[in-house]
Amino acid sequence: xxxxxxxxxxxxxxxxxxxxAIQGISFHVRKGEKIAxxxxxxxxxxxxxxxxxxxxxxxxxxxxxDNTPIRxxxxxxxxxxxxxxxxxxxxDRQIISPTVFQDVAFGPTNLGYSEQETKGAVExxxxxxxxxxxxxxxxxxxxxxxxxxxxxxxxxxxDPDVLVFDEPTSGLDPSGSExxxxxxEELNQQGKTVIISTHDIELAYPWADRAILLxxxxxxxxxxxxxxxxxxxxxxxxxxxxxxxxxxxxELERRGFRLPERRPRTVLDMINVIDRAFRNKPxxxxxxxxxxxDVDAPGDVDLEIWQAARPEVSIGAMGTRAKQFAxxxxxxxxxxxxxxxKCILKALLGEDSLIIITRSMVRxxxxxxxxxxxxxxxxxxxxxxxxxxxEDGPGLTSPE
Amino acid sequence: MYEELLEDxxxxxxxxxxxxxxxxxxxxxxxxxxxxxxxxVAPLFIAFVLSFSILFLARIDAKTYGKIFVAPxxxxxxxxxxxxxxxxxxxxxxxxxPLSWLSLSLTRESINEGVFVFSxxxxxxxxxxxxxxxxxxxxxxxxxxxxxxxxxxxxxxxIIYRTIFxxxxxxxxxYQAQLMRLGYRSxxxxxxxxxxxxxxxFVASWExxxxxxxxxxxxxxxxxxAVLGDGSPVRLTSALAVLSFLLVSGVIVMTTRNITFI
Numbered sequence: 001x002x003x004x005x006x007x008x009x010x011x012x013x014x015x016x017x018x019x020x021a022i023q024g025i026s027f028h029v030r031k032g033e034k035i036a037x038x039x040x041x042x043x044x045x046x047x048x049x050x051x052x053x054x055x056x057x058x059x060x061x062x063x064x065x066d067n068t069p070i071r072x073x074x075x076x077x078x079x080x081x082x083x084x085x086x087x088x089x090x091x092d093r094q095i096i097s098p099t100v101f102q103d104v105a106f107g108p109t110n111l112g113y114s115e116q117e118t119k120g121a122v123e124x125x126x127x128x129x130x131x132x133x134x135x136x137x138x139x140x141x142x143x144x145x146x147x148x149x150x151x152x153x154x155x156x157x158x159d160p161d162v163l164v165f166d167e168p169t170s171g172l173d174p175s176g177s178e179x180x181x182x183x184x185e186e187l188n189q190q191g192k193t194v195i196i197s198t199h200d201i202e203l204a205y206p207w208a209d210r211a212i213l214l215x216x217x218x219x220x221x222x223x224x225x226x227x228x229x230x231x232x233x234x235x236x237x238x239x240x241x242x243x244x245x246x247x248x249x250x251e252l253e254r255r256g257f258r259l260p261e262r263r264p265r266t267v268l269d270m271i272n273v274i275d276r277a278f279r280n281k282p283x284x285x286x287x288x289x290x291x292x293x294d295v296d297a298p299g300d301v302d303l304e305i306w307q308a309a310r311p312e313v314s315i316g317a318m319g320t321r322a323k324q325f326a327x328x329x330x331x332x333x334x335x336x337x338x339x340x341x342k343c344i345l346k347a348l349l350g351e352d353s354l355i356i357i358t359r360s361m362v363r364x365x366x367x368x369x370x371x372x373x374x375x376x377x378x379x380x381x382x383x384x385x386x387x388x389x390x391e392d393g394p395g396l397t398s399p400e
Numbered sequence: 401m402y403e404e405l406l407e408d409x410x411x412x413x414x415x416x417x418x419x420x421x422x423x424x425x426x427x428x429x430x431x432x433x434x435x436x437x438x439x440x441v442a443p444l445f446i447a448f449v450l451s452f453s454i455l456f457l458a459r460i461d462a463k464t465y466g467k468i469f470v471a472p473x474x475x476x477x478x479x480x481x482x483x484x485x486x487x488x489x490x491x492x493x494x495x496x497x498p499l500s501w502l503s504l505s506l507t508r509e510s511i512n513e514g515v516f517v518f519s520x521x522x523x524x525x526x527x528x529x530x531x532x533x534x535x536x537x538x539x540x541x542x543x544x545x546x547x548x549x550x551x552x553x554x555x556x557x558x559i560i561y562r563t564i565f566x567x568x569x570x571x572x573x574x575y576q577a578q579l580m581r582l583g584y585r586s587x588x589x590x591x592x593x594x595x596x597x598x599x600x601x602f603v604a605s606w607e608x609x610x611x612x613x614x615x616x617x618x619x620x621x622x623x624x625x626a627v628l629g630d631g632s633p634v635r636l637t638s639a640l641a642v643l644s645f646l647l648v649s650g651v652i653v654m655t656t657r658n659i660t661f662i
Contacts, residue, residue: 106621106626139562
């Protein structure tokens, strides 16, 4: 657990028209955490989020960033807003400039970066969100998802420690929402603290480290997602719904099945629960293997040849650059979201899979697979693909 | 209601990646040569070359180009016919004096003058459209900054540019909502609906302005707008093409000085 980076102490806020928006909220966020703020419309989510970068000043109570109370003079606010990046719900409202490049460069320019530094920051940010080569496009020619990415890049260019998203998936199609959630996961893996507000509990449930249920300007409940979303009464009060997987688990439990302690957060977890409950072992064949192809150090792997030799292997991509890599190489992807879990599912069926991956996500795969193997006493091998010649190093043998 | 804007076409034209100055040289050079020319030949040549590049190099849809061209041509035809009838001259083919102070005539000089003016309009229009259709506003901002336009003006221009499209899409939404509820059924109704449309758009733009300030503040605004990235560099082939076009046109301007239509 990291140290506390953001903390609210008994904050209250009243709208100018006299309605109470926030009625005494205290909580804290640790460095590197993923927090989901959920609640019905008008619960005060956006208001609360806007306090984190000093856009709204609470009437009473204090907010601490990095253990020092936020101060509201111009210079302090600038430093704060550099370190706490805010991505608004409507990207059209956030994008200011006539071209993508200029918009992403807006923050760095105002922070006084040199032209060269600005250019570097912009290129880096655009690469992060997968919009390389969009520099000169005007924002009104982009799709909703692309606009959202531009807005995110504009914030990333300032290299903040904390990223605050107001409804990051609103107005996006399901695949676009998944891509954005995956991007948030990737940013978190790179050490950013991420706070989002959302209605979409199905997306927030597997993603968040902690969920905060908000109602009428008060915290209704604050806990790990399976507890926070598992309390049906609270969830109903907050005008949300219990995530399908969790509901299924709870119903099985009520019917007296002996289930593992840990509540399922993904389809993989659920399959595991069912296998345990009905057959009492997770895997029936020799488990398949998972190969990783690091796009930051691809070695001399010719993916086309590799893939032609193993047409049955499913391929997934993790990380924006990995997806870009797959797109450039016209590699058909089977999974782009929840990739690790889907590959473990394949492995449990005895099938091999390949993950095209960016360096920063490699550790996450190892951790997740090891955790799964430890909990379930199976052995799934994770290999790194670095060469075509199998005698030279670990390659994935074609399943024959 | 939603028409394709010149700007949208320009953003996707085939000459987008050609250096902005090269394109401006062709366009502005074309206009200047049209003005310098003393005969109708050079402007027509310029119109031909630039229209050809618009259609085949920039790959602008011929129908779209024709549509854009029709309005000024019709306008020019009216003006030119007035010039031809009123200019007067010595070699008259036809003369008529319906009123004591009004005499209409068709003379050799007036026809020459009319054809000359008309060809200039065509030449100038194609040069202007060449710029408009191949160089989007976003690229012109770079030129404006180079030209030392005051920062305030430039920043304002860029914000307005960005906002126009947002407000326009909002306007389209409101208009469609009105249309769906038969808001433009009668003349009276149309006027009423149009008034509410204007009101709604005004409120929306006001809100957009407030949001803009918030957005800028949230992103550490300090009075600076990002420097525009440089466009594509000057390429030898395109620069040579433009240069030879201007040279040939210049030669035509010089040599055809004395040629008249009839």
